[in-house]
Amino acid sequence: MLGVIRRRVVSGASSASILGQSLHSIRPIASSEILLQPRGGLGRVRNLSHLIFAGSSPCIKKTRNVGVVIQQKPIRQMWIRPFSSETGDFIDAVVPHMGESITDGTLAKFLKNPGDRVEVDEPIAQIETDKVTIDVASPQSGVIQKFVANEGDTVEPGTKIAVISKSVDGVDHVGPSEKTSDRAAAQSSPPVENIDKKKEPKVETTPVTEKPKPHSPPPSKPSAREPQLSPKERERRIPMTRLRKRVATRLKDSQNTFAMLTTFNEVDMTNLMKLRSDYKDAFVEKHGVKLGLMSGFIKAAVSGLQNQPIINAVIDGDDIIYRDYIDISIAVGTPKGLVVPVIRNADKMNFAEIEKEMNTLAKKANNGSISIDEMAGGSFTISNGGVYGSLISTPIINPPQSAILGMHSIVTRPMVVGGDIVPRPMMYIALTYDHRLIDGREAVFFLRRIKDIVEDPRRLLLDI
Numbered sequence: 309m310l311g312v313i314r315r316r317v318v319s320g321a322s323s324a325s326i327l328g329q330s331l332h333s334i335r336p337i338a339s340s341e342i343l344l345q346p347r348g349g350l351g352r353v354r355n356l357s358h359l360i361f362a363g364s365s366p367c368i369k370k371t372r373n374v375g376v377v378i379q380q381k382p383i384r385q386m387w388i389r390p391f392s393s394e395t396g397d398f399i400d401a402v403v404p405h406m407g408e409s410i411t412d413g414t415l416a417k418f419l420k421n422p423g424d425r426v427e428v429d430e431p432i433a434q435i436e437t438d439k440v441t442i443d444v445a446s447p448q449s450g451v452i453q454k455f456v457a458n459e460g461d462t463v464e465p466g467t468k469i470a471v472i473s474k475s476v477d478g479v480d481h482v483g484p485s486e487k488t489s490d491r492a493a494a495q496s497s498p499p500v501e502n503i504d505k506k507k508e509p510k511v512e513t514t515p516v517t518e519k520p521k522p523h524s525p526p527p528s529k530p531s532a533r534e535p536q537l538s539p540k541e542r543e544r545r546i547p548m549t550r551l552r553k554r555v556a557t558r559l560k561d562s563q564n565t566f567a568m569l570t571t572f573n574e575v576d577m578t579n580l581m582k583l584r585s586d587y588k589d590a591f592v593e594k595h596g597v598k599l600g601l602m603s604g605f606i607k608a609a610v611s612g613l614q615n616q617p618i619i620n621a622v623i624d625g626d627d628i629i630y631r632d633y634i635d636i637s638i639a640v641g642t643p644k645g646l647v648v649p650v651i652r653n654a655d656k657m658n659f660a661e662i663e664k665e666m667n668t669l670a671k672k673a674n675n676g677s678i679s680i681d682e683m684a685g686g687s688f689t690i691s692n693g694g695v696y697g698s699l700i701s702t703p704i705i706n707p708p709q710s711a712i713l714g715m716h717s718i719v720t721r722p723m724v725v726g727g728d729i730v731p732r733p734m735m736y737i738a739l740t741y742d743h744r745l746i747d748g749r750e751a752v753f754f755l756r757r758i759k760d761i762v763e764d765p766r767r768l769l770l771d772i
Contacts, residue, residue, distance in 0.1 A: 399448045401470040403435055403463045406442055407680035412464045413437040414550050415457055422452050426472065433469055434676075438554035439683060441644065441676045450474040460547075551645040562707050567743040570702040573755045575762045577718050577733040580604050583765055595660035602638075602715075603662040605690060607768060608761035609713060610634055610655045612754045613688060619711050619754050620687050623745050637686030637706060638666060640673045641696075647673045648706060650686040694718065700736045710745050713758070714738040 406413055413435040420432045431443035432452065450472045457469040548556075562568075584599050591599040613620045613634050621630045634655040637648045649669035651662065672678035689706045694717035703714040716736045723732040739755045761767050 397474055398453065399450070399472045399474070400468045401432060401444060401446055401472055403444060403465050403467045403469060404442065405465050406435065406437055407439075410437045410439065410680065412462050413442065415459055415461045415463050415469065416441065416549075417459055418455060420452055422454050424452050426450065426452060435463065436550045438550050439680055440647070440678055441551075444469060446472055448472055448474065549645065551647075555646050558707060559704050562705050565707065566705050566710075568705060568740050569743045569748070569751075570738050570740045571748065571751050571755055572700070572736060572738050573759050575735045575737055575759050576723065577601070577735055577762065579764055580762050581718075581733060591660070595664070597660060597663045597667060599659065600663060600666075602666060602690075602692065603659045604762060604765060605713070605715060605758070606636055606651070606654055606662050607659065608758040609636060609688060609690060611761055611768065612757040614655065615757055616750045616754045618746055618750050619741065621745060622687075622708050622710050623742070624708075628745065631687045633687065635686045635688075637689040637709070638669065639689060639691040639706075640670055642673050642676075644676065647678060647683060648686065648689060649673055649678060649682050650684070652685075689713070690715065694735065700738065702738060703740050705740055705742060711739060711741040711751070711754075714740070 403413070414437075416434045416436040418433045420426060426432055426446040427449045428447070429445045432446050433444040435442045435444060451474075453471045453473040455470050457463060457467065463469065580601060583604075584601065588599050591597075617630055620634060621628050623629075633653060636651045636654040638651065639646060639648050649672070651657070651665050651669070654662065657665070669678065669682060672682065686706070687709060689703075689709055689712040691703045691712060692715040693701050693703075694715050698716050699719065700716055701714055703712045705712050714737065716738075718733045718735050720731050721734045722729050723734065724730075725732065737755065737758065739751055741751045
């Protein structure tokens with residue numbers, strides 16, 4: 309064929325047109341043949357004697373150089389997947405978006421097993437992040453074919469963790485007994501190398517006399533008081549959860565950053581408890597939620613922050629940021645760790661709205677459905693250790709805030725009232741603050757304001 313091209317070029321015909329016509333006459337490549345194409349296509353052909361076409365033999369004769377550019381379409385490779393994703397038989401379950409400040413998480417556990425039937429949006433796994441636990445929901449109803457990730461793996465948004473089949477036939481069921489039998493068979497069959505070594509004849513060698521080692525002194529016998537059981541046999545090593553590591557890091561950073569100082573006071577809870585006792589039934593009947601003591605402390609904290617704005621401020625570099633809003637963070641202890649949901653714009657809410665918001669956030673925190681946005685921000689934190697029986701404590705500031713109020717248990721103690729010793733339900737309250745920003749004067753005034761309002765809630769109505 310190349311000889312025909314050479315003769316036509318000599319006769320004066322266009323080399324490009326002749327080569328184009330010749331290329332069209334080449335037979336198509338069969339489906340069983342493989343055409344190897346260098347990167348970038350054929351490019352510029354400098355010597356036709358070195359060009360080998362599929363189905364032709366190489367040309368040995370020396371021909372004249374013809375400079376042409378062959379515009380050839382790239383060869384496309386068709387892949388046939390082992391499962392038909394185009395027909396929608398299999399769907400991938402991926403890790404969802406976990407929040408703006410969260411880039412990855414740990415695959416805590418699978419809630420389902422391969423072969424289980426799942427419905428749309430049914431949780432199949434849990435992702436544990438620094439702040440919250442997120443569920444991975446099934447994108448389609450079907451049967452879980454397999455898991456492609458393991459518990460404990462670090463995953464990012466978009467990572468595939470499972471394959472869900474719409475049809476039950478496409479699921480491969482592997483029972484634990486099969487895995488056990490395979491493992492036992494693998495262990496029972498000795499390696500080939502060991503068999504060969506056993507078959508090799510033993511070669512007699514001259515024994516080598518070893519030098520006698522110096523006798524080490526015998527170990528001292530444990531005394532009767534020492535435990536006979538090694539401590540390691542009664543210890544367990546469990547990896548820290550992401551939430552626990554995050555809490556530990558933030559609390560230690562708080563200690564290293566803030567100049568923390570704590571001031572204390574005590575509050576007579578008589579009037580606030582009487583207020584709740586007198587109106588609890590009417591409150592539930594009208595608002596559908598119980599009246600607690602926490603809402604009274606939140607209203608008192610709002611009043612204190614309005615009277616002492618520096619408590620609601622924060623240091624940012626060489627500047628002080630004064631917040632004109634009041635978002636109260638409530639520390640909630642859950643089985644998985646400490647979370648701090650935020651009550652937004654608490655200064656614009658009444659008692660009923662505060663109680664409803666607290667109940668909603670507390671339920672979400674306990675069942676693990678609270679979102680990142682519901683815990684972000686916050687300008688002041690209230691921690692109630694009294695629900696666990698704490699009498700007094702020094703709470704740690706929740707960065708980037710500047711102060712935290714600690715509530716404690718209510719204990720009836722003898723108090724002097726009007727010259728008489730009477731029993732009163734008393735509570736110790738503590739305010740830990742950043743002494744770089746807040747002076748002792750403002751801190752004491754703030755705590756005194758909370759004491760005055762809790763002991764006489766009528767001050768809220770009169771704004772005094």
